[in-house]
Amino acid sequence: MDGSRSFQLTLRVERLAIARGTRTLFSDLSFDAAPGAFVALRGPNGVGKTSLLRALAGFLRPLSGRIAFAGADEPALALHLLGHRDGLKASLDARAHVRYWAGLLGGEPSAIEPALARVGLSAVADLPARVLSQGQGRRLSLARLLVAPRALWLLDEPSASLDAAGKALLASMIDEHCGQGGVVIAAAHEEFARAPTQTIVLA
Numbered sequence: 001m002d003g004s005r006s007f008q009l010t011l012r013v014e015r016l017a018i019a020r021g022t023r024t025l026f027s028d029l030s031f032d033a034a035p036g037a038f039v040a041l042r043g044p045n046g047v048g049k050t051s052l053l054r055a056l057a058g059f060l061r062p063l064s065g066r067i068a069f070a071g072a073d074e075p076a077l078a079l080h081l082l083g084h085r086d087g088l089k090a091s092l093d094a095r096a097h098v099r100y101w102a103g104l105l106g107g108e109p110s111a112i113e114p115a116l117a118r119v120g121l122s123a124v125a126d127l128p129a130r131v132l133s134q135g136q137g138r139r140l141s142l143a144r145l146l147v148a149p150r151a152l153w154l155l156d157e158p159s160a161s162l163d164a165a166g167k168a169l170l171a172s173m174i175d176e177h178c179g180q181g182g183v184v185i186a187a188a189h190e191e192f193a194r195a196p197t198q199t200i201v202l203a
Contacts, residue, residue: 007181008071009078009151010034011056016065018051024063025051026202033198035071035151035181038174040192043202049187050084052202053154056185057081072151077106079152084160086141090130094121097129098143107148115146119169134161142173153177155186159193167193 010033017027025048033039041049054060056067058076072078088097098112116122119139129137138161145153153174159167171193174184178197186192 007151010070012068014066017063038196039185040196040199041187047202081154084157086137088129095125101144102147105148111147115143153184
């Protein structure tokens with residue numbers, strides 16, 4: 001990670017309401033996330049955590065309310081949305097995945113090997129995704145956060161399939177990102193290895 005990087009994005013959510021079909025998942029949700037914030041989303045399955053992340057990413061239109069970004073000319077180019085599925089192609093090797101993400105997301109080719117090393121996959125970088133363990137697959141998905149730096153990380157169950165070492169890795173990545181002024185909003189059922197600065201409970 002580049003310790004000289006500094007992000008300045010601020011997110012504001014005002015009186016947000018989200019629906020799935022004809023059912024309103026939640027309404028009147030408001031919160032701010034300033035540079036360096038780590039926001040945890042809590043609540044049972046089906047309450048709207050994933051839908052909130054998708055709305056923040058611009059993939060889901062809210063019923064009402066407002067999502068505002070400051071410090072980003074084009075919000076869609078200032079965020080990563082990492083879903084609960086790894087989104088890997090079985091026949092593609094780990095290095096090719098990271099190379100693809102770098103090209104797609106505007107990352108630098110020089111960041112590919114450092115990203116693989118950071119997530120602990122240098123030794124298996126030439127292996128196809130189908131032979132990776134679930135934990136290695138999750139580590140590989142985390143590499144896209146590193147290969148193309150963006151201010152806002154929207155993470156859905158990011159610690160799924162990770163062992164203790166993998167969860168420590170995730171915590172250190174969040175530490176570094178927030179330390180650079182980045183914002184992390186993450187949904188999970190279990191506690192994170194790093195304490196959030198704010199917790200939002202959807203019910």
